Amino acid sequence: MPLEQLQSWITQYGSAAIFCLLALGIVGIPIPDETLLTLTGFLIFKGTLHPAPAYLSALAGTAIGISISYAIGKYGGTRVIRRFGQRLHITDDRLRRVETWFQRRGKWVLVIGYFVPGIRHVTAIVVGSSGVRFGSFARFALAGAVLWSACFVGAGYILGEEWNAFAQLARPIALAIGALAVFSVVVYILFRRRSAR
Numbered sequence: 001m002p003l004e005q006l007q008s009w010i011t012q013y014g015s016a017a018i019f020c021l022l023a024l025g026i027v028g029i030p031i032p033d034e035t036l037l038t039l040t041g042f043l044i045f046k047g048t049l050h051p052a053p054a055y056l057s058a059l060a061g062t063a064i065g066i067s068i069s070y071a072i073g074k075y076g077g078t079r080v081i082r083r084f085g086q087r088l089h090i091t092d093d094r095l096r097r098v099e100t101w102f103q104r105r106g107k108w109v110l111v112i113g114y115f116v117p118g119i120r121h122v123t124a125i126v127v128g129s130s131g132v133r134f135g136s137f138a139r140f141a142l143a144g145a146v147l148w149s150a151c152f153v154g155a156g157y158i159l160g161e162e163w164n165a166f167a168q169l170a171r172p173i174a175l176a177i178g179a180l181a182v183f184s185v186v187v188y189i190l191f192r193r194r195s196a197r
Helices: 004-013 016-026 032-046 051-088 091-107 108-113 118-130 133-168 172-196
Strands: none
Touching: 004 016, 004 118, 016 032, 016 051, 016 118, 016 172, 032 051, 051 108, 051 118, 051 133, 108 118, 108 133
């Protein structure tokens, strides 16, 4: 989706556009989520959007999108992904990677998965199909949504007029943050195991 189109929709429809676009993007529709969040931060910086409704609509859109993905996994299982995944740009390779991560790291994948483009669309489906209860899923998914959306909306606000340069690097930055988060979780788990001994 062109950047000009995103900006036009957000400027015209405000928080409602942010909510709808993020909900669709998290489910798997090809919308540049990080760019959308960074643009939101920039529009807050410019005074076009009010901070609280803009951020809360981003958070709500993310939460609804990830919950829909969870429901797809819970009621349709991974067979839905294997059948319709290509339409949502979800490949068998991505699905296998998320399944492996989930087996190793459990629900923390929900927090980290937001920062890995192409993976966040699949994490909730895998978790839903694995039988995890919604309450347990929601705690981790919401924590990830708060962290992810705050990082990119905050970056757009802090960078101001330079937001566009950052937006072009959003995917590599998200991957770097995701890698750092994975590393932190691994270190934490190893530290706890060593302490338990």
